[in-house]
Amino acid sequence: MDHVISAYSRITPGQVRVNGRIEYHDENFITFAEFIKPFFKRLNLGYPKFYKMDSLSKLGFIASELVFRQVNLDLYDKKRVGMVLANASSSLDTDLVHQQSISNRSQYFPSPSVFVYTLPNIMIGEICIRHQLKGENAFLISEKFESGLLFNYVNELLQHNRVDVCLTGWVDLLKEQFEALLMFVEPADRAIAEEKSGKTLPFSEAAMDELYKIM
Amino acid sequence: MRPVFIVSDNIITSIGTSTSENMDALKSGRSGISMTSNSLLFPSPLPLSLVDSGLLEEQFQFILKQYQKNIEASVFTRLEKLLIISIHKAISHLPQNFTYRKTLFVLSTTKGNIDLLEERYTAHFHHHRIYLWEVARIVANFFGFTNPPLIISNACISGIMALMTAFRYLRAGMYDQAVVSGGDILSEFVISGFQSFQSLSPTPCRPYDASRDGLSLGEAAGTVVLTTEIAKNASSPIRITGAATSNDANHISGPSRTGEELGIAIQYAMKEAAISSGDIGFINAHGTATTFNDEMESKAIALAGLLEVPVNSFKGYWGHTLGAAGLIESIASIHAMQDEMLIRSAGFESLGVPEPIRVIATNEKKKIKCCLKSASGFGGCNAAIIFEKD
């Protein structure tokens, strides 16, 4: 069975692209917080849980929302929707916050709502909660974006018929360095994104590399 | 699809640096958790399972000599030493060459060198060492592993996922053999975090027990070597035959209230292994001894139709070892299967979970052909894996 990348979102400082369209562009430097909150409000999701997330989860959450709007998740059994994400920094951005809260013994107030985000897969959990996705999920680490790492993992799940579709990609954030590339992989004969916005791409390492090059 | 065999393993915990030392302790009911006073880790005494630092240094020095490394031991972090000793002990007696391009190296860890965030280490190590990919690179380079390491950091199910991924890739023909290693160290970072969740017991943890009141933390490393071909005369080889993960999609720290999703992972793993409940000799579950985890697991076991199957948790022996847990607990399950023994679930006296799971209260001899290992973690993740003896 052939699979395609039927939707993607690419977020880098100053730019958000979804399926080739520029959804946001700002050449001025603003912090991640100054960017992500207004952008979230624009999406009108009515999901206050967003404000409790750490920066990494906020980034992944928004990137995933942009992708899921392009596809029809209801076509699929939620227990067979996969999520395979990766990054380089793990949860280091939040780790630093937790470490800070315990660095002074006279001001020792570790916070559970910070500590819970000191694991990179929590971002997957947030996305799963939002859309009730209960299938295979995995968080992998590599020094740089490696299409082969994600392709091998997702492809094996698809070929062995453990998932029908999969959200996969790279979501990395450390202070003001951040980026995300999320892609939705589905069977070629089910993809509806073509009607909405144009071409789909074959699910391949080369296609993922092409999407990653988009800045 | 090729069969995937386990040919070697190693466990390092507070109990000892070999699988056999650890299995002896488990079988004789000896726990590695003890009240520990260490103000660098936590302001007041806590039950912890810490690897003996003196032993760690001694064994690591020995390995540096063995591998003729002209490097100071202090160049390596605590976690790296644990992982290197563990991998060495798992591979050194094997005839295979692991620098072969068809060898997969998988690393499982939740927090890597997280202790390096402390001020006392900042000057001593390059800031890159905080990254999990750097830990993996250092360990892989030590042994000359050729392929880029596959690193899994997925909370407490990482260990099972590392085995599962190696199983899937070997089965699919992507590699011929795999060295699967994992570990996590105890740190102020982690202990303070669990304390903020009020989830630490003041005494050694009691999984599934009516008076359980939280988990105990431990540090450990474990290694498993997998291959697709074994010697023709190998006795009772163990195979991985099924595995799966799932997500609760309920809450980022609290588990599902129904256990349905862990049940899904278990059922998928069983289906892949083509087995039914009657085939499973015992379940080694996650059993952290928190109120909600153990409760959820009992429901999942019931939903999966496995209430008749004996269940244990090894966390009463080693504490919760995070990224190592799935690995070392799988290794102990496999050895229990080989030794035909149901091992007592340490800390258990009377059932304190909603479903009538059969917790193993005393050691029992039993012929076991197949066992199920499960785990759950922050982020709502669950994993299940099946081991079979031929």
Add this chain to the structure above:
Amino acid sequence: MEELIEKLKREVIEQLNLEDISPEDIEADSQLFGEGLGLDSIDALELIVLLEKSYGLKIEDPKDGKKIFHSIRTMAEYITEHQKT
């Protein structure tokens, strides 16, 4: 007491990251958990941290939390009572 209640409302909003809520939105006697603000188990733990950080009050048994954190007013009453000692 009223001053403490207003202060608590602001502190709760900040500690729990309730960004789209303002102090006027919180009734002193409304249930904090359950319907109302939709607080969860992590929020309950954060409120324990808040009491310790801002008022130096340590809750020994987390099960007492249910009574203490029932509403902003019960929190204020607990603080007033225990800060005397």
